[in-house]
Amino acid sequence: MEELTLTTPALLFSAISLIMLAYTNRFLAYAAVIRNLHDKYLQKKDSVLIAQIKNIKQRLYLTRSMQVFGISSLLLCVFTMFLIYIEQHAIAVWVFGLALILLIMSLILLVWEIQISVKALEHHISDIENN
Template sequence: MEITLTTPALLFPALSLLLLAFTNRFLGLANLIRSLKDRYATTQNHMVYNQIENLRTRLILIRNMQAFGTFSMFGCVLCMFLLFAGYEIAGQYVFGLSLVLMLISLGLAIREIQISVNALKLELNDMQGKHEAN
């Protein structure tokens, strides 16, 4: 299989958008953690504490998503350099590794979304329970 300089360059827009989305998720999570921390400090609500623990797991996943996505982009740049320098075989292997790293990043994103949805379900169940109690 022949890889040209343009092949890894095709991943740059996708990787850039993924990293931007991951960063936005991180910033949203950071704001939510700060507000929940303040809420827990005043209420000592067990549900709030469980949400904070859930967010801790999601935060680690997002950090790893960003790391693997960044390593994938680094690999694409390294691949382009190797192809430019005439090391085609090494460039192919590095490009393959970059694709694997991107797959790992996307897999972590799927897992983080699943955890996020489960947290929202808990919140909805809590709200529904309070409504039915009234």
């Protein structure tokens, strides 16, 4: 088995940073949609709007979890580098493995969130297709 070096966890920095940027953009887009739905609901108390708000709320919480797992993964990558620096290689391997698992969990949540988003968009498309 090849030894874990400082460059291995460092390689994930750019990938995780790009993922976190995408997650943040999703979060900001959801915030805008929530504000819009809130304003519409104040004007007209519609049950369809309630369903949309529940859907977007679920997606918002999933995005928050994606961010938490992604940030935790990044922190563990940094900690792995520190452990390698202080020559605690056995612990570094396990910490890096945990960082990879957290990143995998973040990406699984992303797939789940995308599935929910697609279903929400399908409801809008079905309105058009039914006319």
